[in-house]
Every structure is written in structure tokens, then in C-alpha cells.
Amino acid sequence: MSGVAKATGLLLILPFVVLCARAEASGSKDANDSSSWFKLPPIEVHGFYEMRAGYRTRKDKYAKDMSIMEARAQLDLSSYMSWGDIRVKGDVYGDMVEEQGEFDLREANIFLRPFDFMDLKIGRQILTWGTGDLIFINDLFPKDWQSFFIGRDNEYLKAPSDAIKISLFGDWANLDIAYTPQFDPDRYIDGTRISYWNSVMGSLAGDNAIVHTDRPDRWFRDDEIAARLYKNIDAYEIALYGYRGFWKSPGGQNAAMNQALFPDLNVYGASLRGPLGKGIGNIEVGYYDSSDDAGGKNALINNSEMRYLLGYTQEIGRDLTMGLQYYVEQMMDFHAYKRSLIAGPARDQYRHLTMLRLTKLLMNQNLRLSLFTYYSPSDKDVYMRPNVNYKINDNLAWEIGANVFFGDYPNTFFGQFQNNTNIYTGWRYTF
């Protein structure tokens, strides 16, 4: 609910910001040209219209056959003042699966460059850092897993943050600090669109068991802070990361209230990326300190974890790129977890995940074939994302793709989604 309240708040602020911007712009114009009193500030308008439709390939007791069915318009407005840049980007869409109209404000921010050594971005914004390719360790900004799995464009995997980002640039290193005054969780799988493994019920569930959460939502108290200290040495990018906040998707249970929780989480990590052989190599690690579960004695709260990622990307043919990643999650207090586990199948101490990405461009790079395959040898599950995208002309594109899940067990990360396998297609007109 408060997400909607926040969006409404931002909407109320926006006209004011735009008015100020106009006053400023016309003010600066006046100085040069008295005839342009009513001249509008230079607002750039872009965006797209899109239609998307998709169906489940298997019957799912807990979800509709339609996996996605929506018409969407995105409007992207930007303006440039002497003191900074303003950007507002929002989506309006009619969602036939949920049978309602939606508004998703993607960005509403002001960007300033107040000093030679400082950049500031204030407001709703998309934030990303880290070296993984669709695998995130030190990027603890909100993700929209639901959009990702039902076949929306990749850009929707990143959900916006209401934050202030301060970037400081020095000779020795650069520092980014992103402060989110009120916790922005992931748009996690809650059962409305995607069926999932419900560990309390010990079965697959969906619209029969929507996840209810107790989201920490006190302003300036349930806040998040993320920092990145980074530097490039020759062609190598080195970074250290820190985060203090909460598990971004539910990471615990309040059994008495039948509520999912977002327990406290601190993350410390590092990454390195640079040329390796004929391609690009990257390594990233992170320690997830689940501080509400000190010692791992509480089976209802996520264990602390170590996460490791190795990646390599290379062009293996003409306009053909291959990416390989190997990712491990290690539970730090596994024995305590296992001892305290009340019911249900236990997780493995180590979750191994491999990922292969192939991208091929054809027909003067107007046709893109891509395939991501995640395979976990420990969970014995697979997630594939094939996609074909064809640019009919400079404005119009057509795509078809699928989200394919299978697994040996119903409770593993991808295996739980096996009834959600879907095929989708979409048209997009960009302007």
C-alpha cells in the first residue's frame, strides 16, 4: 500500500518541479531574448507503446492460463536547466491478467553536478552496480522478479528505488553512496502471477496463498544504505561494496502471524573485472550477514551466506557472444539450520548455479537471437530464456520468447516455478 502512497506523493511533487523548471528556463531565456516570455523549456519527449501477450504451456492450478496480456505506454520526459537535469519516466498499462489499469512511475529525479568532484541524483531512479550478468551479489537495489519471469522486457527486472545517490570522484578512488530512506523491497514472487513453493504449507501455491509480508516501512529508520568504492587500474575495474538494510525478498517467516519477513541484512563484498584472454573476466564475492539469525539458530530466518561469482564473456564468432558464469551460495550456519529445521525438505548447504548466455546478431544486427540458460547441478533445476527480437524498422520491433522452468524437486529455486513455463510475444513502437 505504501508503495502506492509514495508514488502518489511523487506525482504530487512533480507538477511543482516542472513548474519551477519552467520558471527557471523562461527566466534564463528572458535575459537574452525578451520576446520569448512564454517560451516553454526544452522538454524532450520520448517513449514507446507496447502490446504483449503470453500463455502458460502447462496447466497451473493456482494461476491463470494467461501469463501476460497487457498494453503499455511509456512516457519519458526530460529537461535540462542551468542547474541540473530533470527526468520523469512512467508507464501506464492495462493489465488483462489482473484486470486492472496500472501506473508504474519508473523515474522521477533531479540530477545535479554541484562540484567537480560530485554528482547527485535525487528521487525515484533505477540503480545498478556489480559485475554479474543477471546474477546479483552486491547489487542490492530492488529487482522485479515477477516481471522478469512473466516475459516483460529485461529493463523491468530493475525496479526503481526512491533514493539519493551521491557520487564522489577522487584521484585515489571513487565513492558512490545510495541512501534509501524507506526500505524498497524487490517486487518478489508473491503468488499473484507466479506459483511458487510455499514452505509453510509444504506445497506449491499461488493465488490460494498470496504471500503477506510485514515490510519495514518507517521513514529514516527502516532505511537502506549501499556504498561502492571503486577504481580502475589500467583496464581492470576494482570495487568494494557495503550494504546495510534488509533481505530484499522475504527472508524469514513469522509463524505466529503467518507473515513473511524481511530480516536485517548487511552485505560486504568486492569485485574485479577486466580483460582475460580474448574476452572479459569477472569475479565477485559477497558476505551476507543475516544479523537477525546470529548463529543460525532460527530456522525461520535466512542463514548468513557467502556468495561467489566467476564470469567470462567472449565473442566466439561473428556477432556471436558467449557468456559463462559460475555462482555459489554457501550457508554459513548450515548445521545449526539443519538442527533447528522443523519440517519440510532442507536446503543444501551449497547452491551451485551455472549460466550460459549466447547472443547472435543477424540481418545487419536487426535480428537478435539470445538464449540464457541457468542450470543448477545441486538443485537439479533449469531456467531457460530464449528470445528472438526483430527490428522491423527504426521504430517498430517484434519479439517472441519464453521462460522455461524445470526441475527434479518442487522446492528448489527454479524447480518451484515449473508450472509457470510460458511463451510470450510482443510488439513495441518506440519514439
Next chain:
Amino acid sequence: MRAIWILTLALALGISVYAWAGAEPAPGDEKPDIQEIVSKANIVAYYQGNDGKAKVKMVITDKSGNKREREFIILRKDVKDGGDQNYFVYFHMPADVRGMTYMVNKHAQLDKDDDRWLYMPALDLVKRIAAGDKRTSFVGSDFLYEDVSGRSLDEDTHELIQTTEQIYVVKNVPKKPDAVEFSYFNVAIDRKTFVPMKMEFFDKQGRLYRTIESKKVEKIQEFYTVVKSEVKDLKKESKTEMEFSEVQYNINLSDDLFTERYLRRPPREAIR
């Protein structure tokens, strides 16, 4: 005295190219040195001034006459004349790539790959691009990556095959023929300006299959600049026209520009 003055000025402005590009050759003199011709032409084509900015418009026309357009701002700064360079490309068109920024640290050394990054604003993602075959299409046009960033002179052997009143024709044969799709290419170089006026690529069977022509040359500041060029792919029957506008040289681009800070958020004056 005049020579010293020019030299001093050139050094002061850091325009080592000036003396080369602007100097009048004496036609009909003794046979010029081939290495000198190709390196002068290379400087004129890719290293004018210390840095530069231009707005680039491309129109790609396929076999059936369908047109696609690209529009971007290109910024360049030389680390060393004839050597390493940094590039920054900011896309305005087509709409689906608007705002994307592409950054290249070009390394002239043959065994060192260029470093390339792409910033995607919708995801706020800085992506590292694996070095690729330089003879693949640049942004889907008939220009190849190598046509835009320059082909190292050390990759080919050069031979002066024709000299006329106006031009030198240089034949270039790759030292590693298996690495490229052509068997050789000829370049017609203007004797006065050292601007490459026409390039003709011949396939492994010796047939002409690709041409790049300089359609319009202007003197901008001190520098002869190709402001309109056209590449034709005779096999695919497609062509791409490229037009440069708002060309500026020696604009004192800072080295800091070619960093993640400006990749994520280019300076305003650099992108419009």
C-alpha cells in the same frame, strides 16, 4: 624564421598534424616514401587535432530500398598521434538506443584488444563489451568497426601503385590474410591534403566487392575533414551514407571524460 614560427605555434597548440596536413607537397618531386604517405593519410583520417567532436548521421539503405537511420555524437581524444585513442559515442537515434553511451579505449598495439564499455540507461547498467572481430558491422551499418576506429598500419604491407596529378594509389595487402575477408584494398589518397578519397576492397577471388568514398571534404579549422562519405557493399547491394556536422577540433576534452562517471552521465555540452 617562418618555419620556426610555424613549428612553435604547432607545438604550442599541440597540433603536430598541422605541418603535415597543411603543408603543400611539391608535385612531380622525387618518388615519395610510401610509409610517409600512409602514415600522413592515417593521421588525416583518424587523428586530426588532439581531440574532436562531431555529430554523425548515418543512413543505411538495403537492397530493397528500406532505410534505417543512426544519429550519434562522437568524441575523440588522442593519447598519441597515430597510436592509442579514446572514443565516446552517444546515441540519439534510433529511439530504442537513445541515451546509450559507448566508450572505447583504442589500443594501437596489434596484440592488445580495445577496451569497450556500453552504458544502458534504462537499466543503469555499465556493460563491458568483449573485444570482437573488428571487421563486423558498426551499429548495423555497412561501415565496419575498423572503418570507424581505424585499421592499424602494421596490419598490412603498403605499395604505391599509381601516382597522378591529384592522387596516390596505395595497395594494401594484409600480413595475416586469414584474419580478414579481403585479399587486398586500394586507397586513393589526395596528394595535397592526404585525405583518403576512395577505398576499394577486393575479395579472395580478386573481385571488387566494397567501396568507401569521400563525397565531400571541407577544411575545418586547420584540418581537411571528410564530412560526407559513402560505403557500398556490392555483394549485399546495400549502402550507408555518413554525414558529419558540427565538427570541432582541439576542444580540450578532459581525460576524465573517458571514465565511468561520464559514461553513466555524459557532460551536457558533449552530447548536444
